[in-house]
Amino acid sequence: MRLHLRTDYWDDRLARAEFQAFIRRIHHLDFMLWQDMGCWDPLYRPFSYFAGDRLVASTCLYSMDMTIQGERRRVAQISGVGTLPEFRRRGLNRRLTEAALEWARPDHDFVYLFADEEAFPFYAATGFRPVHEQFARFRAPAVRPRPARQPVDPADPGQLARLRRMAERRAPVSRDLGVLNVELLLFHALYPLRELLSFVPELEVYVAFARDETGLRLFDVIGEHVPAFEEIWPFLSEGRAETVDFQFMPDRMDLDGLEWLPLEGNGTHLMGEFPLESGPFVFPFTAHA
Ligand SMILES: CC(C)(COP(=O)(O)OP(=O)(O)OC[C@H]1O[C@@H](n2cnc3c(N)ncnc32)[C@H](O)[C@@H]1OP(=O)(O)O)[C@@H](O)C(=O)NCCC(=O)NCCS
Structure with a gap:
């Protein structure tokens, strides 16, 4: 044939x-x-x-x-x-x-x-x-919650257009290893992060996170300016101390005392020279195609 x-x-x-x-x-x-x-x-x-x-x-x-x-x-x-x-x-x-x-x-x-x-x-x-x-884990302190997040439905054309405009202007979530592809971000918004996105008007950022009994997983922060963790935490917190697992390199979060743990199950492979290979690294969640 x-x-x-x-x-x-x-x-x-x-x-x-x-x-x-x-x-x-x-x-x-x-x-x-x-x-x-x-x-x-x-x-x-x-x-x-x-x-x-x-x-x-x-x-x-x-x-x-x-x-x-x-x-x-x-x-x-x-x-x-x-x-x-x-x-x-x-x-x-x-x-x-x-x-x-x-x-x-x-x-x-x-x-x-x-x-x-x-x-x-x-x-x-x-x-x-x-x-x-x-991946990096941070033991986030108890703070008073600021419940000002707005839910986002990426399958709504108007909301998707607003998210797209922000994605086009976004600062990469990490300087060390950040991704900028707009359509790929929208893929994540429409599929794995569809139920997990919200908008924080005071900071003008979209956040994607999930919480279970073990703690919180932060997938992405999308804005023209990436706030320090201290600024964003009150908008995610439920008032108690909690572990936060970063699904991206948290260099812009301005944090001390991070613990690095093996990330299992991604089956990550490389070819060519990768500058971060000698230290701990994670590809951003939204860089998975
Ligand atoms: C993985 C996959 C894409 C390979 O496609 P393929 O056309 O059969 O691959 P090739 O014939 O070009 O294989 C090249 C070499 O890879 C290795 N290889 C491929 N399949 C293998 C297998 N099942 N077990 C062991 N080695 C394998 C062999 O060294 C092979 O060379 P050889 O046949 O001369 O020994 C195919 O098995 C597949 O579609 N799997 C299901 C979907 C999947 O797993 N996709 C990847 C998701 S990350």
Whole structure:
């Protein structure tokens, strides 16, 4: 059977629909809301083998705008990787990965990805190395709560447009390792963070966090100015002391006494020179494609 390597085909409506069906089948993910809300991102670039109209193997490369140690850098993330079961172990995804890496090489500093455990041997075979992320934990004091947060519904077009305007002007949540991609942030707002976003008018920031009996996980703070933790904590606090786990590097939070703990389950892999590898680091939650 003849296979055709195709890339950059989002303008072909049928091929894009075939890609979406493929992602639903392999990863059980539905991108329709992201598309229907006008967030589909050409920086998310497919490399796929088609047999006629049928997509049989695919990988995507997301060009990421990040701040790394205070400098704006362009890096790449691999995601949306899969081969139909009956086409596996024929070298198809290895060749697609090579094509994607060759495309990225001239203007991306390094490549990273988050892998399912069963795919670790594939990524080892294609030249990626596993790395260990750590997250920062802070024991936040009891403070008097300031209950002025407003709920946000990102699936409301007007609210999504306001969030987009802020995302376009945002300061990266971290100077050490911050992400700036607007459409990717909106993806997170529409899917994993959909119920977790609120707006703090006094600080003019959106916050995304979740709380359970063990404490609070802070996913992102989106604003033109990133407030220090001390400023933002009263708007998140329920009045008692609590642990706060940061899902991003908290260098802008102005905190002492952070504890760093292993972050399990991300399956993070890298290729190329990554400047933060010698110390504790975590990719921002909203940098996952
Ligand atoms: C992982 C996956 C994309 C690999 O696709 P593929 O087209 O079969 O990969 P290739 O044939 O190009 O494999 C290249 C090399 O990777 C390694 N490899 C691939 N699949 C492997 C497996 N299941 N076990 C061990 N090694 C594997 C081998 O070294 C292989 O070379 P070889 O066949 O000459 O020994 C495919 O198995 C898949 O779709 N899995 C389910 C979805 C998934 O896990 N996606 C990744 C999520 S992060």
